[in-house]
Amino acid sequence: MKKKILQTQPYKGTKDWYPEDLQERNFIFDTWIKVAQRYGYEEYDTPLLEEASLYRVKSGDEIANNQLYSFKDKGNREVAIRPEMTPSLARLVAKRKNELTFPLRWFNIGKYYRYERPQKGRNREFFQLNIDILGVSEISAEVEIIQYITDVMREFKAPKESYELRISSRDLLNYLFDEIIKVEKEMRKKLSRALDNYLKMEENLFKAYLEELGLNREQVEKILGFLNWEISDLKNIQNESKGAKQLVELFEILDRLNTPSVVFSPSIVRGLAYYTGIVLEMFEVKQGERPRAMFGGGRYDNLLEIFGKEKIPAFGLGWGDETTLNFLKYNNLLPQYSNNIDIFVCLMDNKLLTETLSLTSFLRSKDLNVLQQLKTIKLSKQIKYADRKKIPYIAILGEDELNKGVIQIKDMNSRNSFLIKKEDIIAKMNGS
RNA sequence: GUGGAUGUAGCUCAAUAGGUUAGAGCAUCGGUUUGUGGAACCGAGGGCUGUGGGUUCAAGUCCCAUCAUCCACCCCA
Numbered sequence: 001m002k003k004k005i006l007q008t009q010p011y012k013g014t015k016d017w018y019p020e021d022l023q024e025r026n027f028i029f030d031t032w033i034k035v036a037q038r039y040g041y042e043e044y045d046t047p048l049l050e051e052a053s054l055y056r057v058k059s060g061d062e063i064a065n066n067q068l069y070s071f072k073d074k075g076n077r078e079v080a081i082r083p084e085m086t087p088s089l090a091r092l093v094a095k096r097k098n099e100l101t102f103p104l105r106w107f108n109i110g111k112y113y114r115y116e117r118p119q120k121g122r123n124r125e126f127f128q129l130n131i132d133i134l135g136v137s138e139i140s141a142e143v144e145i146i147q148y149i150t151d152v153m154r155e156f157k158a159p160k161e162s163y164e165l166r167i168s169s170r171d172l173l174n175y176l177f178d179e180i181i182k183v184e185k186e187m188r189k190k191l192s193r194a195l196d197n198y199l200k201m202e203e204n205l206f207k208a209y210l211e212e213l214g215l216n217r218e219q220v221e222k223i224l225g226f227l228n229w230e231i232s233d234l235k236n237i238q239n240e241s242k243g244a245k246q247l248v249e250l251f252e253i254l255d256r257l258n259t260p261s262v263v264f265s266p267s268i269v270r271g272l273a274y275y276t277g278i279v280l281e282m283f284e285v286k287q288g289e290r291p292r293a294m295f296g297g298g299r300y301d302n303l304l305e306i307f308g309k310e311k312i313p314a315f316g317l318g319w320g321d322e323t324t325l326n327f328l329k330y331n332n333l334l335p336q337y338s339n340n341i342d343i344f345v346c347l348m349d350n351k352l353l354t355e356t357l358s359l360t361s362f363l364r365s366k367d368l369n370v371l372q373q374l375k376t377i378k379l380s381k382q383i384k385y386a387d388r389k390k391i392p393y394i395a396i397l398g399e400d401e402l403n404k405g406v407i408q409i410k411d412m413n414s415r416n417s418f419l420i421k422k423e424d425i426i427a428k429m430n431g432s
Numbered sequence: 433g434u435g436g437a438u439g440u441a442g443c444u445c446a447a448u449a450g451g452u453u454a455g456a457g458c459a460u461c462g463g464u465u466u467g468u469g470g471a472a473c474c475g476a477g478g479g480c481u482g483u484g485g486g487u488u489c490a491a492g493u494c495c496c497a498u499c500a501u502c503c504a505c506c507c508c509a
Contacts (some may be wrong), residue, residue: 055509067507116506116507117507119502274509346468380467380468394468400467408467408468410468
C-alpha cells in the first residue's frame with residue numbers, strides 16, 4: 001500500500017503565520033486597539049459560528065449563498081462560519097437593546113472566512129477590525145470615525161500622500177438617480193457598479209459602457225458631470241439633497257480639523273447592501289499605479305430591522321489585515337522583528353544546572369525575559385546561538401564565578417563582559 | 433464562477449535539442465583542539481522536480497488531468 005504524503009501548504013486561501021509574520025500582524029492589531037481605546041471604544045466578541053440564516057435574510061443575495069462557508073452540524077442545524085461582523089453585531093445589540101447605554105462605541109478584531117477566489121489582498125481566511133458607533137445619527141459620528149482612521153494612519157507613520165480617504169454619500173447617489181437622470185431600480189444596480197469602476201476605466205470606454213446599459217447621451221453627460229462634482233458644487237443643491245448637505249457639513253468640519261488626505265469622491269458606492277448615508281473607502285496611493293482599495297465603511301441606519309426591532313442609527317467600518325499589511329510593507333513602515341528576549345543564560349556544566357536555573361528564576365522574577373540554555377554544549381556555540389537570536393546580554397555562571405559569588409554578564413553589542421553580584425544586574429542593565 | 437501566466441532544496445535560481453547519480457548561492461547544522469559570537473576556510477544534511485496518469489529505450493524537460501500560487505474579470509456583505 002502506498003503511503004499518502006501530505007502537503008505542507010496550507011488550505012487554499014489561507015496562510016501560516018510564523019513568529020515574524022505574527023509580530024507584523026500584532027503590530028497592526030495593537031495599533032488598532034490602542035487608538036480605539038483612546039477614543040473610548042470597548043472591545044466585544046462573537047462566536048465564529050452562526051446560524052446560516054443570519055446571513056441569508058437578505059434573500060436573493062447570491063454572495064451570501066456562494067461565498068458563505070456553511071454546513072449542517074450533527075443536530076442538522078445549518079451553520080455558517082462568519083463572513084463579516086455586522087449581522088452578529090446587530091444580533092448582540094438587538095438582544096440587549098433595552099439595557100445598553102447608547103451611544104455605543106464598540107470594536108472587535110476577528111477572523112473571517114469567505115469562499116472566494118484568492119488573489120492579492122484577498123484570502124479565504126482574513127482578519128478584520130470592526131469599529132462602530134451606534135445611536136448617533138448626527139454627522140459627528142462620521143467625524144469621530146474618520147478621526148480614528150486618521151489617528152491610526154498617524155500611528156502607522158504613514159505619509160499623507162501614501163493614502164487617500166475617499167468619501168461620498170448614498171443619499172447623494174439617490175439624488176442623482178431620482179432627480180438628475182431619473183432611472184429605475186434595475187438600472188440603479190447596474191449603474192452603481194459602473195460608477196464604482198469609473199476611476200479604473202478610460203473615459204471613452206466608460207461612456208460606451210453606460211450607453212450599452214441603455215442610457216441616452218444626455219444621461220451619460222449628466223453622470224459624467226456628477227462624477228466631476230466637487231464640494232463647492234454641492235453647496236448649490238444643499239436644500240434639495242440631504243446627501244449634499246451632509247457632505248458639505250462633513251467636509252467643513254474635516255477642513256477645520258485639518259484632516260489630512262480626505263477627498264470628496266462621487267464615484268464611491270460600496271457594495272449594495274445596507275449602507276444608507278455617508279460611505280467611505282480608504283485607498284493606498286502608489287506612484288505611477290492606480291490606487292488600490294484598503295478598506296471601507298459607511299452609515300447603516302437600518303441595522304436592527306432583521307430582528308424586528310426599532311432602527312438604530314449606526315456608522316462603522318471594517319478594516320482588513322491583508323491590505324493593511326501590503327500597505328505597510330510597501331511604505332516600509334513595519335517594525336523590525338524582535339523576539340523581546342533580554343538575556344540569555346548559559347549552562348556551563350550539568351553539575352551547575354540548579355544554580356543556573358535559580359539565577360534564571362531570579363532574573364525572571366525581576367521581569368526580565370530570559371532564555372535558558374538547557375544542555376551543556378561548547379560555550380562558543382551557546383554565544384553564537386544568543387547572537388543569532390540577537391539577544392543583547394548573556395549571563396555566565398561557571399565554577400569560577402560561583403566561587404567568587406558573582407555572575408559574568410556580557411554585553412553583546414559592545415562585546416565587553418564584567419563580573420557582578422546578581423542583585424546588581426538589573427540596575428547595571430538599566431543604567432548601561 | 434470566467435480568462436491568462438507559473439510550479440525544481442527553507443529562499444533566489446541553474447540543468448545544452450528529451451540522455452549518466454537534478455546543480456549553485458544564501459540560509460541551517462557540524463568542524464577548524466577543550467570558558468567567549470559576527471569573518472574566513474573545510475564539511476554535512478536537505479529534492480518522490482506540486483500530485484496523478486500518458487508518450488518514449490529514456491521525462492524536470494513533451495501530452496492530458498488535477499492541485500496550488502500569481503494576474504485580470506466577477507464580486508467585495
